[in-house]
Amino acid sequence: MKASKLTMLAILLFLTIGFASAATLKPSTKYINIQTEFEELSVTLEKTSYVDLIAHCPDFANSSCPAWEIYNTTITQNSSHVTFNVWERGAFIGISLPRINVTRNLTQIKAMLENLRNITITSLDETSQGLLLEFTLPITGMQKIMQVSDAVILIEGLKNESNLKNAQRVQLHNITYNSEIIEMRTDVVALEVENFSNAQIKVPKEGVVNTIMKCSDWDFNLSNCVSWTPTTISFTQDDDFVYFNVTSFSAYGGVELTVLTIQSYPQVGDIWTTKVITKGTANLSIVGVEGTIFGEDLVFDSLRCEDTTIDVIEIDNGIMVENYTCDGTTYHNVQVITSGKHSQRITFGDIVGFSRNLANEMPEIITVEGKLTNSTDQNQNGTFNITFRLYDVATDGIPLWIETHEEVHVEDGIFSQRLGNETALTLDWNTQYYLELMMEGDQNMTPRINLSSTPYANSADRAFNLSCTDCIDETQIDTADEFVIEGILNMTSADISMHSNRVINLSDPVAPQDAATMAYVDAQSMGGSESAGWSNSSGYVYLTTYTDEVNLTSLYVNNSNSRVGIGTYNPQAELHVVGNLNVTKNITSSSYRIEDATDSIVISATGSKPIVLTTDRGTWT
DSSP states (O other), X not given: OOOEEEEOOOSOOOSOEEBTTSOEEEESBOOEEEOSOOSOEEEEEEBSSOOOEEEEETTOBTTBOSOBEEEOOOOEEOSSEXXXXXXXXXXXXXXXXXXXXXXXXXXXXXXXXXXXXXXXXEEEEEETTEEEEEEEEOOTTSOGGGOSSOEEEEEEEESOGGXXXXXXXXXXXXXXXXXXXXXXXXXXXXXXEOSOSEEEEEEEBSSOOOEEEEESSOBTTTTBOSOEEEOOOOEEEOSSEEEEEESSOSEEEEEOOOEEEEEEEOOTTSEEEEEEEEESOEEEEEEEXXXXXXXXXXXXXXXXXXXXXOOOEEETTEEEEEEEOOSSEEEEEEEEOSOEEEXXXXXXXXXXXXXXXXXXXSOSOEEEEEEOBOTTOOBOOEEEEEEEEEESSSSSSOOSEEEEEEEEEEBTTEEXXXXXXXXXXXXXXXSXXXXXXXXXXXXXXXXXXXXXXXXXXXXXXXXXXXXXXXOSOGGGSOOSSOOOOSSOOOOOSSOOOOTTOOOOOOSSOOSTTOOOOHHHHHHHHHHOOGGGTEEEETTEEEEOOTTOSSOTTTEEEETTTTEEEESOSSOSSSEEEOSOOOOSSOEEOSSEEEEEOSSSEEEEESTTOOOOEEOSSOEEO
């Protein structure tokens, strides 16, 4: 059973409430007596003063109670009512604890705080919630007379003056956040304070503030902080001050934080939306990069800050806006004209980010149609907020994709919705998925929908499991631009005709028409191979060609005995020639010379060696 809210006005206002401990306290509400059966109730009572606790009487009867006891429950209250939860029957009443004697203690409290905390109290009062304390802070390390403007702190609901333990105001020119130096635009206000309801801060500023930074571990001894974080605290500002409220400390300061956050939602053949979140004021430019051309691949559609259209300046391959600022989300829309990869560079001041997509011809969009009825099977009409989730299991599991659509139009129970417009559907579509729907304020609908194939899915399934003969022809492959194959291309038959074009990057040619790298040619000519005209095997080298005009018996080199054969592969001397020896010049050795002189053949020997000519018939000298 859900908790119900119960508001009742009782008929009796107690002047005093007696507890089992014999303490007598003043009630701050009328009582309520609950005797019905229930599991949990949320009770709201009118109050006359601040409620510190709820008293409970289980045996309340005849407008009286033998003994009240403190009831352990959480209290919320405003100026006129108090609300709390109960789980038991009986009577309940709000109690206000005794307050500080204001007329006797306020002067002492003011003097003590000003002396110990080095503050100037401009207002001190006692309220039903506690002390209301307003004070100004001097700048640490500087004479107060040097302050141009005061930082004003208003603390509400301070339970005890001793809860204000430290207070500092420091001028820091810069702080470090995300390894970057950021200029402070306000003084830093640091407090160590406990048990208070709310603090209103008014701090001087210079320049524009767009973010309140918080330090959770301020060092009051060094007047500094090593770890700052941005907050989402709401604030207002004028020319001189920033105003904001906090419910916890230790230190706060204002900065102009420049932030660029990018979310990309590509829609193939439609509108590609890039969501950009910026903080600060700077020039914003968006240009095509990495081969993406505006006007050809992408066509600019619009730039909006939330619902406000922004005028842009056309620049080379993109757009820009000078001194751009947006308190919400920026939406940059372009129409995708071509398929393939697209990239945009987004620059905000000195910060650069990128938005990329891979545009295929198949849109990553699912259109879901359904019929919505109530528990009595009646068709519904109107607009509904619906959350869609995709799973890879029929029950339980973790959602792989979530998208919420507001104000889905339903007429006579029928609705149709495109999924993937807000959150990109980047799933691997070769597995089974299940769609779950949940209406706002209701539980998840069961069972989940088993997504069936669509024409696009069938085409994708064929691509994932492609195994066919003659199912792709030359008209289906566009080779007008670069054609890339990641892997091995096996040609089992036919030829590749290059016409007058070059074949490049062949590292292992086997025929004279093959192209080859320079490294391959160098390796073959220096190392020796038949494809280069040489054969190097088993310690000998011989020359060959593809026409076999020079073969094994034409030129033979035997490395084992340093012999060369011409016309023989079995040389009997260092040079063995089988055939004619045609010498057109001289023959010279270390001890003789045969010279073709102008008008004679001269045979000469060195030293005292004779020249001997011999035949089968005799010898002469």
